[in-house]
Amino acid sequence: xxxxxxxxxxxxxxxxxxxxxxxxxxxxxxxxxxxxxxxxxxxxxxxxxxxxxxxxxxxxxxxxxxxxxxxxxxxxxxxxxxxxxxxxxxxxxxxxxxxxxxxxxxxxxxxxxxxxxxxxxxxxxxxxxxxxxxxxxxxxxxxxxxxxxxxxxxxxxxxxxxxxxxxxxxxxxxxxxxxxxxxxxxxxxxxxxxxxxxxxxxxxxxxxxxxxxxxxxxxxxxxxxxxxxxxxxxxxxxxxxxxxxxxxxxxx
Amino acid sequence: xxxxxxxxxxxxxxxxxxxxxxxxxxxxxxxxxxxxxxxxxxxxxxxxxxxxxxxxxxxxxxxxxxxxxxxxxxxxxxxxxxxxxxxxxxxxxxxxxxxxxxx
Numbered sequence: 001x002x003x004x005x006x007x008x009x010x011x012x013x014x015x016x017x018x019x020x021x022x023x024x025x026x027x028x029x030x031x032x033x034x035x036x037x038x039x040x041x042x043x044x045x046x047x048x049x050x051x052x053x054x055x056x057x058x059x060x061x062x063x064x065x066x067x068x069x070x071x072x073x074x075x076x077x078x079x080x081x082x083x084x085x086x087x088x089x090x091x092x093x094x095x096x097x098x099x100x101x102x103x104x105x106x107x108x109x110x111x112x113x114x115x116x117x118x119x120x121x122x123x124x125x126x127x128x129x130x131x132x133x134x135x136x137x138x139x140x141x142x143x144x145x146x147x148x149x150x151x152x153x154x155x156x157x158x159x160x161x162x163x164x165x166x167x168x169x170x171x172x173x174x175x176x177x178x179x180x181x182x183x184x185x186x187x188x189x190x191x192x193x194x195x196x197x198x199x200x201x202x203x204x205x206x207x208x209x210x211x212x213x214x215x216x217x218x219x220x221x222x223x224x225x226x227x228x229x230x231x232x233x234x235x236x237x238x239x240x241x242x243x244x245x246x247x248x249x250x251x252x
Numbered sequence: 253x254x255x256x257x258x259x260x261x262x263x264x265x266x267x268x269x270x271x272x273x274x275x276x277x278x279x280x281x282x283x284x285x286x287x288x289x290x291x292x293x294x295x296x297x298x299x300x301x302x303x304x305x306x307x308x309x310x311x312x313x314x315x316x317x318x319x320x321x322x323x324x325x326x327x328x329x330x331x332x333x334x335x336x337x338x339x340x341x342x343x344x345x346x347x348x349x350x351x352x353x354x355x
Contacts (some may be wrong), residue, residue, distance in 0.1 A: 054342055075267065076267070098266065108298060132282030193345075198310040198327050199310065218304035226312035242308075246300045
């Protein structure tokens with residue numbers, strides 16, 4: 001980009017001017033960016049707290065202590081996959097199934113991280129990968145908007161991530177402590193929290209009509225697999241088949 | 253119910269493994285995808301996974317319930333659509349399921 005060949009330039013004289021965008025803006029990594037990210041993300045972090053409480057209640061039901069659930073929220077920092085993991089939790093822990101589900105659900109983060117490349121390629125490895133540790137759906141979306149507008153604030157993901165992380169971990173611990181105090185869960189409808197969490201998650205993940213086919217595939221195959229396969233295989237079967245069908249039918 | 257501060261070594265091990273694979277998915281995108289080209293087709297397949305897995309969990313869960321659970325799920329969906337508040341939706345779902353079961 002910095003050294004266009006003369007012949008290429010004469011072919012497409014506009015190229016240099018057109019392709020600027022993200023490439024030509026300076027990207028900084030300063031305290032100001034952290035602060036802007038943190039403050040921008042606060043309202044959304046409050047909403048993340050709602051999920052955190054629910055996750056904590058579910059984690060308590062799965063037998064996790066406040067310290068364990070808090071540790072999970074602090075180190076994994078990926079809500080949907082954590083909720084699925086505690087749903088799969090049993091004694092002994094089905095480690096392979098849990099890890100496979102976590103990877104499958106979190107694969108989208110690879111695409112999201114790649115989308116940050118035009119800006120993050122100009123940060124140091126420590127700055128870039130340290131920030132990515134705190135990447136969640138919410139603060140990624142805010143960061144893309146901020147960087148896309150040309151702010152050049154490379155620390156925005158870190159700042160917004162810190163806001164989300166603080167509320168996520170705090171509300172998780174709160175949820176475990178509250179969940180641990182409840183006696184017979186069915187009496188208060190607590191056994192329904194998981195289903196309700198997933199209904200809410202589904203509403204958020206719905207992307208309009210393009211979601212219809214993969215979701216119907218996931219639903220049908222999961223119902224069948226739940227009937228004929230042991231354990232929790234139906235979750236991976238439903239997810240994997242939906243992904244495969246989407247890949248096959250992509251350009252229809 | 254376990255003590256709030258108890259840390260079972262096996263549980264901690266699984267949690268740290270979850271953290272490690274999650275970090276690989278987060279960092280791997282920037283590292284790998286800036287070096288190789290991912291087809292739009294594959295990208296489309298990956299992006300449907302989270303929703304599909306949520307549905308794959310929810311489907312059998314609701315199928316094993318009854319009218320009270322289905323009605324409460326509908327109520328949860330309605331509230332999350334209207335208010336966009338997770339907390340309100342969860343409260344509505346839980347209060348709803350207790351009420352519907354009593355009917």
